[in-house]
Structures are given as structure tokens and as C-alpha cells.
Amino acid sequence: MRLSDSTAVAREAARRWVQIAADSVRARGKFAVALSGGTTPEELYRLLGSEYREQLPWSQSYIYWGDERRVPASDPQNNAYAVRQQLLDQVAVPPEQVFPMNSSELARTAERDYLEKMRRHLPLDAKKTPIFDLVLLGLGADGHFASIYPGTRAVSDLSNMVLVYPVPQLGKDRMTLTLPVFNAARHVIVMAIGEEKAEAVSNALQGARKPSTYPAQALNPKEGTLTWLLDTAAASKLPA
Ligand code: 6PG
Helix, strand or coil: CEECCHHHHHHHHHHHHHHHHHHHHHHHCCEEEEECCCCCCHHHHHHHHCCCHHHCCHHHEEEEECEEECCCCCCCCCHHHHHHHHCHHHCCCCHHHEECCCCCCCHHHHHHHHHHHHHHHCCECCCCCECCCEEEEECCCCCCECCECCCCHHHHCCCCCEEEEEECCCCEEEEEECHHHHCCCCEEEEEECCHHHHHHHHHHHHCCCCCCCCHHHHCCCCCCEEEEEEECCCCCCCCC
């Protein structure tokens, strides 16, 4: 979906969040969402924490993250820290329903621990993959989303549901949910804003099929919906 600017993208994402949360609570008594880091969703988080605050079922919401930078929990670079400032500190979500990724534990322990936290509260499919009601994703100019970076094992390794691995492009460890989890979700929304994302959007949506190079091509929720919310600049390399 092509929208005029970043505010229109944030508003459309907020409108969809409200609808999906209401439907999920009606159907299953709870709403589980995996959040994105980065700057793209900041306006959305601020809207949810202000204008939309009263419309949302916070006491039935379960908040997870799609990925995390392995920095201390109090570091502004930490995805969970950022969402706390912009959104979670403004709303009445019970703290025991908020699940930041642990950025300090050893890789194996952190992976196991997060999978267990998802399986405890989310419905599971036949392979015991947790089923999110909503996954929010941003897109990097190099084509990564969450911490699924081009050419890395995160694109090809489909056996883990949570992965901690060194991202060669960053020279740093990242922790991420993986494609099997994203593709088991009921709704996936990818948001992209700005000219610098135009090439990555075009490669993902109309490039030659090379998911290892363009990881977003591998997003294909089996039973769910995939929605791209783009501003005019991010959509500028797509046909009119
Ligand atoms: C992160 C992300 C990442 C992000 C993209 C886009 O932790 O950085 O979850 O996948 O969504 O890098 O980042 P911007 O929104 O800042 O452009």
C-alpha cells in the first residue's frame, strides 16, 4: 500500500494494529505482537501511546520483539529500551506480558529462553512454532529486516526459531526471530519510509528471485497476510 508520507504510514499501521488487536482478543482472548526496532516505527509507537492509547486492549496484549541488538538493556540502541520510552511507559500493559530479548546471556541460553517465553503464551502450529497475531518489520537499505541480513545463515537456516549470530556486515552479534516464526504469523506488516529504502523495496517486490540477497522475498506467511506500507519515496522505484 502506497501512502503519501511517513505520518500516513504510521496512521495506517496504527489503524491496522487496532483492528487486528480487537479481532485477536475477540477470537482468542489475547493479542500477541512482535515489534521492530529502528527509526521507522517511532511515529507509530508515539501514536499508539497517545492518540490511540484508549482504543487498545493493553491488559490483554503480549509484547515481544522481532530482533535485538546485543547491547545493555539501558542503552538507547537497545530496541526494547527505545519502545519503552516511546510507548510502553505510556500504557497500562502488565509488565509480566512484556518480553524484551535478553541481550546479555550466552547465545544458546538466550535462544532457548526466548522460544520458551513465546511458547508459554502464544498458540503453536503443528511444528510448535509460535503464532503471532501481528509482526511489525522495518526494512534496511541493504534489504535486511529484523536481523535477517542478506547472505547470512539467518536467511538459510530454517531449523531455529530464534537465532543469535554474528552479523558480518555489522561485526556485531544480533538476536532475531527467524523466517519460520515470521511466516507463521497471522499478519505481517513491513513499513518502509524514504528514498534510501526505494531500491530495497523494489528488489524485494520485483527483483529476480534471490531470497539470500533480498531476504524480504522469503516473507510469505503461510496462513496469514503480508502488507507493505510504503511512503511515496520508498515506493518510487515501483511501477506507478
Ligand atoms: C533493528 C531492526 C531493523 C530495522 C531496519 C530499518 O533492530 O535495527 O529491527 O531490522 O527495522 O534496520 O531501520 P530504520 O527503521 O532505522 O531505517
